[in-house]
Amino acid sequence: MTRRKEALTGQLGDADLRLLRIYRTVVECGGFSAAEVALNISRAAISMAMSDLETRLGVRLCQRGRSGFALTDEGAEVFEATLQLLAATEGFRTRVNSLHAWLKGELNIGITDNLVTMPQMHITDALSALKERGPDVRINIRMIPPHDIELAVLDGRLHTGVVPAIKTLPGLDYLSLYEETSQLYCAGGHPLFDAEAVTDEQLASSDAVTPAYAQSPEIKARHEPLKATASATDREGIAFLILTGRFIGYLPTHFAERWVRDGRLRALNPGSCRYVTRYSAITRKGAPPNRVLESYLEALGQLVGG
Numbered sequence: 001m002t003r004r005k006e007a008l009t010g011q012l013g014d015a016d017l018r019l020l021r022i023y024r025t026v027v028e029c030g031g032f033s034a035a036e037v038a039l040n041i042s043r044a045a046i047s048m049a050m051s052d053l054e055t056r057l058g059v060r061l062c063q064r065g066r067s068g069f070a071l072t073d074e075g076a077e078v079f080e081a082t083l084q085l086l087a088a089t090e091g092f093r094t095r096v097n098s099l100h101a102w103l104k105g106e107l108n109i110g111i112t113d114n115l116v117t118m119p120q121m122h123i124t125d126a127l128s129a130l131k132e133r134g135p136d137v138r139i140n141i142r143m144i145p146p147h148d149i150e151l152a153v154l155d156g157r158l159h160t161g162v163v164p165a166i167k168t169l170p171g172l173d174y175l176s177l178y179e180e181t182s183q184l185y186c187a188g189g190h191p192l193f194d195a196e197a198v199t200d201e202q203l204a205s206s207d208a209v210t211p212a213y214a215q216s217p218e219i220k221a222r223h224e225p226l227k228a229t230a231s232a233t234d235r236e237g238i239a240f241l242i243l244t245g246r247f248i249g250y251l252p253t254h255f256a257e258r259w260v261r262d263g264r265l266r267a268l269n270p271g272s273c274r275y276v277t278r279y280s281a282i283t284r285k286g287a288p289p290n291r292v293l294e295s296y297l298e299a300l301g302q303l304v305g306g
Contacts, residue, residue, distance in 0.1 A: 016056065017086070017089065018049075019049050019052060019053040019056065020053070020082045020085065020086065021086065022035075022039060022041075022046060022049045022050070022053075023049075023050065023053055023061065023078070023079070023082060024079070024082050024083065024086065025038050025039055026046060026050065026062075026069075027062075027071065027075075027079050028157075030069060031064070031068070031069035032046045032047060032050075032064060032069065047064075050062070050064075057078065059072075059074040059075070059078065060072050060074065060075070061074065061075035061078055062075045083155060083156065083157060084156075087155075087156035087157070090105070090106060091288045091290070093105050093106075094288070094289070094290040094291060094292060094293075095288065095289060102134060102135075102136065103130070103133055103134025103136070103137050103291055103292050103295055104134065104136045104137065104292075105137060105138070105290075105291075105292045106137070106138045106139075106140060106159075106292065107127075107130065107137060107138070107139050107140070107159055107160070107292050107293060107296055108140045108142070108157065108158045108159050108160075109139070109140070109141055109142070109158060109159065109160050109161060109162075110141075110142045110143075110144055110148070110149035110152055110153070110158045110160075110161035110162070111123065111141060111142070111143055111149075111161065111162045112143075112145070112146055112149070112162055112163055112164065112279070113143055113234045113235055113236060114234070114235045114236060114252065114255050115162065115178075115180075115279070117252075117254045117255050117257070117258075118178055118180065118254050119254060120177075120178060122177055122178070122300060122303045122304055123162060123177075123300070125299070125303055126296055126299040126300040126303055127139060127296070129295075129296075129299035130292070130295055130296045130299060133295055134292065134295065137292055142158070145213055145233070145234075146161075146163040146164055146166070146213070146214065147214065149161035149162070149163050149282070150163060150169060150172065150282065153172060153282055153283065153284050154169070154171050154172065154284055156284065156287070159283070159287075159290065159292075159293045160281055160282060160283050160293060160296070160297070161281070161282050162177065162279055162280070162281055162282075163279065163280060163282055164214075164216075164277050164278065164279055164280075165277075165278040165279065165280045166214055166215065166216045170285075171284060171285055172282045172283065172284060172285060173282065173283050173284075173285055174280040174281070174282055175280055175281040175282075175283075175297070175300065175301065175304065176278065176279075176280050176304070177279045177280055177281055177300075177304060178278070178279040179276050179277070179278055179279075180252050180254070180276065180277045180278075180279060181252065181253045181274060181275075181276055182219075182250045182251060182252050182253065182274060182275055182276075182277060183250065183251065183253050183256065183267045183268075183270055183273065183274045184203070184248060184249070184250050184267065184268045184269065184273035184274070185242055185248065185249065185250070185251055185256055185260075185265045185266065185267055185268065186206075186242065186245075186247075186248045186265070186266055186268055187242050187243045187244070187245045187259070187264055187265055187266075188245060188263070188264055188265075188266075189244075189245025189246075190206075190245045190246070190247075190248070191206075192206065192248065192266075192268060193245075193266050198268050198269055200225070203225065203226065203248065203268065203269070203273070204225050204226065204227060205227060206226075206227060206247075206248050207227055207229040207230065207246060207247050207248070208223075208226035208227050208228055208229065208230070208247055208248050208249055209228075209229075209230040209231060209232055209237075209238050209241040209242060209247045209248075209249040210223045210226060210228040210230075210231050210249070211223070211231065211232065211233075211235075211238065211250075212231040212232060212233050213233060213234070216277075218275060219275050219277065222250065222273075222275050223250070226248070226249075229247070230247055235251060235252065235255060238250070238251060239251055239255070239256070239259075242265070243259065243264065243265075248268060250273075250275070251265075252277075281297070281300060283297065
């Protein structure tokens with residue numbers, strides 16, 4: 001007996017919104033397996049939810065199986081419509097919540113990796129102030145690359161984000177937050193770890209790990225003299241390779257401090273082999289009024305100004 005497909009008619013209920021939120025996460029994660037952690041439900045439950053949604057919509061949303069996960073043409077259109085619907089739903093909720101004294105709703109924020117060890121705890125303290133003002137506010141943090149944060153803020157999937165100030169996009173507003181110093185390091189076991197003096201020639205001949213993500217021209221110039229024989233998509237990956245004792249590479253000083261303190265890392269030519277990265281909080285220009293976001297930004301602005 002074949003399963004009858006129904007067009008999406010009548011009212012859109014909470015169950016439909018739940019299925020669409022699961023679908024959004026599956027697409028953003030690139031498949032069922034990767035979405036298990038983000039959703040905290042089993043792969044079988046995700047598969048059942050996707051089947052229910054396909055039946056509800058009357059279209060095949062994605063291909064799944066041994067060949068991997070891929071959206072159908074209809075699935076891609078449904079995904080775009082889902083982003084618009086969920087953003088509009090959240091916008092409606094935040095506007096209604098503005099009628100109440102207590103803050104309610106969500107704050108969806110994207111953050112570049114390894115900023116939690118920054119000495120200035122602006123983000124942490126601003127989130128704490130937000131929860132104090134609105135105990136019922138739900139905070140959702142996504143640790144993703146800067147480019148993905150910018151896109152998600154522009155299309156409304158994220159309310160705000162924290163990114164390195166490499167370039168400015170016309171659709172975003174920027175609030176300057178941090179200046180982060182990075183230093184060139186090697187680990188115990190590396191030939192340069194116990195050297196009394198390190199020459200430019202020694203640095204240029206040493207295997208180095210370089211970042212596989214966007215950098216400013218100034219930072220790129222710091223990496224150009226190095227002998228790049230490895231790369232990493234984030235700073236934690238760079239740390240993994242430096243700690244092997246086989247590579248040199250740049251790390252933020254606040255991130256490397258724990259290993260320097262334990263005698264596992266050594267800064268190489270700290271007076272010259274260093275650079276500064278500036279970080280900003282971003283929001284979308286012309287975004288609908290959102291008291292949760294406004295309260296967070298107000299607390300963040302006071303911390304930065306103070």
